[in-house]
Amino acid sequence: MAxxxxxxxxxxRYGNRWALTDCSLSIPAGRMAGLVGPNGAGKTTLLxxxxxMLAPSAGTISVAGEAPAAGAAQLARVxxxxxxxxxxxxxxxxxxxxxxxxxxxxxxxxxxxxxxxxLGLDPKQKAGRLSGGQRAQLALxxxxxxxxPLLVLDEPAAALDPLARRQFMADLAQAAAERRxxxxxxxxxxxxxxxxxxxxxxxxxxxxxxxxxVPELLAAHRPAGLEEMVLGYLARSAARSREEVAR
Amino acid sequence: MIWLAWRQFRVQALAALAALIVLAVVLAMTGxxxxxxxxxxGLGYCPQPGDCGxxxxxxxxxxxxxxxxxxxxxxxGAVMYLLPATIGAFWGAPLVAGELEAGxxxxxxxxxxxxxxxxxxxxxxxxxxxxxxxxxxxxxxxxWAIPIDRAGGFPAGVTQLGLLSPPVFAxxxxxxxxxxxxxxxxxxxxxxxxxxxxxxxAITLAxxxxxxxxxxxxxxxxxxxxxxxxxxxxxxxxxxxxxxxGQIIIPVTNLPGAWIISNQTITPSGKLFELPxxxxxxxxxxxxxxxxxxxxxxxxxxxxxxxxxxxxxxxLETGILLAVAAALAGACTWRIRxxxx
Numbered sequence: 001m002a003x004x005x006x007x008x009x010x011x012x013r014y015g016n017r018w019a020l021t022d023c024s025l026s027i028p029a030g031r032m033a034g035l036v037g038p039n040g041a042g043k044t045t046l047l048x049x050x051x052x053m054l055a056p057s058a059g060t061i062s063v064a065g066e067a068p069a070a071g072a073a074q075l076a077r078v079x080x081x082x083x084x085x086x087x088x089x090x091x092x093x094x095x096x097x098x099x100x101x102x103x104x105x106x107x108x109x110x111x112x113x114x115x116x117x118x119l120g121l122d123p124k125q126k127a128g129r130l131s132g133g134q135r136a137q138l139a140l141x142x143x144x145x146x147x148x149p150l151l152v153l154d155e156p157a158a159a160l161d162p163l164a165r166r167q168f169m170a171d172l173a174q175a176a177a178e179r180r181x182x183x184x185x186x187x188x189x190x191x192x193x194x195x196x197x198x199x200x201x202x203x204x205x206x207x208x209x210x211x212x213x214v215p216e217l218l219a220a221h222r223p224a225g226l227e228e229m230v231l232g233y234l235a236r237s238a239a240r241s242r243e244e245v246a247r
Numbered sequence: 248m249i250w251l252a253w254r255q256f257r258v259q260a261l262a263a264l265a266a267l268i269v270l271a272v273v274l275a276m277t278g279x280x281x282x283x284x285x286x287x288x289g290l291g292y293c294p295q296p297g298d299c300g301x302x303x304x305x306x307x308x309x310x311x312x313x314x315x316x317x318x319x320x321x322x323x324g325a326v327m328y329l330l331p332a333t334i335g336a337f338w339g340a341p342l343v344a345g346e347l348e349a350g351x352x353x354x355x356x357x358x359x360x361x362x363x364x365x366x367x368x369x370x371x372x373x374x375x376x377x378x379x380x381x382x383x384x385x386x387x388x389x390x391w392a393i394p395i396d397r398a399g400g401f402p403a404g405v406t407q408l409g410l411l412s413p414p415v416f417a418x419x420x421x422x423x424x425x426x427x428x429x430x431x432x433x434x435x436x437x438x439x440x441x442x443x444x445x446x447x448x449a450i451t452l453a454x455x456x457x458x459x460x461x462x463x464x465x466x467x468x469x470x471x472x473x474x475x476x477x478x479x480x481x482x483x484x485x486x487x488x489x490x491x492x493g494q495i496i497i498p499v500t501n502l503p504g505a506w507i508i509s510n511q512t513i514t515p516s517g518k519l520f521e522l523p524x525x526x527x528x529x530x531x532x533x534x535x536x537x538x539x540x541x542x543x544x545x546x547x548x549x550x551x552x553x554x555x556x557x558x559x560x561x562x563l564e565t566g567i568l569l570a571v572a573a574a575l576a577g578a579c580t581w582r583i584r585x586x587x588x
Contacts, residue, residue, distance in 0.1 A: 051357060054587050069361070076359035086350030088255075095254065102250040103358035146359070 004029040004182040011058030034193030035186040037203035043186040079143035081153040085135040089128030112145035132159030204237035252372035285394035323388040327418030331430035339434020340447040381427030411506035413463035425568030432572040470563040473550040480547040482540035493522035504554030
């Protein structure tokens with residue numbers, strides 16, 4: 001199957017510091033891909049590059065067949081739930097849906113309203129007064145109703161309590177399965193991704209440590225579970241960077 | 248995208264509309280009275296402005312002694328300066344800075360709309376509203392002040408605040424459109440650079456104040472080469488101003504509505520005149536001193552813009568302001584396209 005995200009030797013530099021170095025990835029379409037790594041590993045930078053919020057310092061990216069944010073048509077093919085799910089504080093939930101309806105040609109208002117109703121959000125409520133979990137749900141609803149083939153989510157569940165996280169992830173997995181979406185989702189909690197993801201990318205120290213289908217990764221690392229396997233990669237990455245510092 | 252730009256802007260737009268309506272009501276209630284005063288003073292029938300000395304004086308005295316007209320005249324002028332400043336600080340500065348501050352630009356930039364279109368539509372919608380608001384305000388105030396402006400302007404000492412005098416010029420005609428457009432885009436640009444709303448508002452106000460100072464001081468006098476004229480004068484100490492270093496400025500009264508940019512009194516050899524220590528002026532009466540002046544053959548050297556150049560200068564100044572605003576808008580668009588959060 002063709003890759004929905006194809007990243008070649010990608011690098012991103014902030015001043016003198018490389019936040020990402022030599023990242024190559026090829027994520028097949030239709031996967032629920034998890035991007036995991038410790039805080040500061042470069043997860044947000046990678047997702048911002050993939051969605052065109054940032055421009056790379058080195059390498060190339062192709063997302064849904066084009067360079068990220070290459071034009072309105074490419075933007076329409078990617079739904080992005082950004083970290084902390086910002087909202088227009090003074091506008092109502094209904095206003096948020098209405099704005100998106102005007103900005104996205106493929107917008108599905110019926111689905112958006114239906115989801116808002118099921119989640120128990122009041123359309124007249126000012127978005128600034130929503131809880132973190134409600135904001136995350138609103139952001140997911142807006143990304144889904146845009147009807148993109150690819151959904152990118154940056155720590156979408158970070159603001160949620162453990163029970164709400166589990167519901168959010170289940171909800172996301174169900175929506176992705178129903179709509180045959182490709183999903184790329186970052187988290188620093190492996191357990192978030194363990195249940196839902198069938199593809200895993202481990203990022204540490206600005207480098208891709210491993211990437212692949214979850215069953216294959218597990219088979220190669222038997223008898224370790226997913227969590228042990230990821231922690232093993234992170235420990236080896238940390239040891240390497242300590243050696244580099246020592247040198 | 249136009250809908251979003253309007254949705255985010257409608258509160259400010261409605262506030263401006265309400266303010267314009269209040270202004271319109273106040274001016275509509277008092278304007279006809281002022282026009283009637285002008286007509287009843289006989290000024291409406293003068294074949295030439297010069298013939299109407301008495302009628303002009305009657306009219307201007309009546310205006311000045313009225314309870315509301317002077318206040319409204321200066322309030323109207325102030326509105327034409329405060330409006331662009333307010334537009335720059337409250338429409339321009341938060342337009343992008345507010346989104347950068349709240350993170351909502353991430354919402355906008357991940358929809359099916361390119362950044363270029365996003366910033367272009369936001370600039371166009373609010374920028375057009377800024378120019379429409381300033382245009383309507385200028386139309387109303389220019390209309391209201393027609394009688395006073397036609398009579399040569401509000402009296403200020405021995406001269407008058409004619410249409411070309413620096414404070415009046417920018418508050419009439421089409422110049423306010425240019426100032427509103429520039430103030431707005433200046434606010435947007437500062438917001439894009441500073442990325443924080445409140446400091447951007449303050450800096451916008453400071454920079455716009457600088458623009459209001461620089462334009463009449465340096466740009467406007469040079470838009471069209473000023474006319475230079477040198478003529479013999481009679482010194483009359485009752486009217487003329489003498490500075491502490493002995494230089495004399497003899498007011499120009501024969502060029503109604505002209506903007507006198509410089510005015511020097513020179514000696515027959517062309518040097519700047521400075522009063523020497525002569526007994527007639529040190530110990531004598533004013534008449535004796537004036538008589539001594541009459542023997543000196545002093546001349547007055549002035550540079551000025553004649554009243555007939557009002558619209559030429561208006562078009563040129565507005566053109567410059569709009570060109571700078573367009574360049575700044577282009578720079579904002581370029582910056583937004585390359586902005587890396």
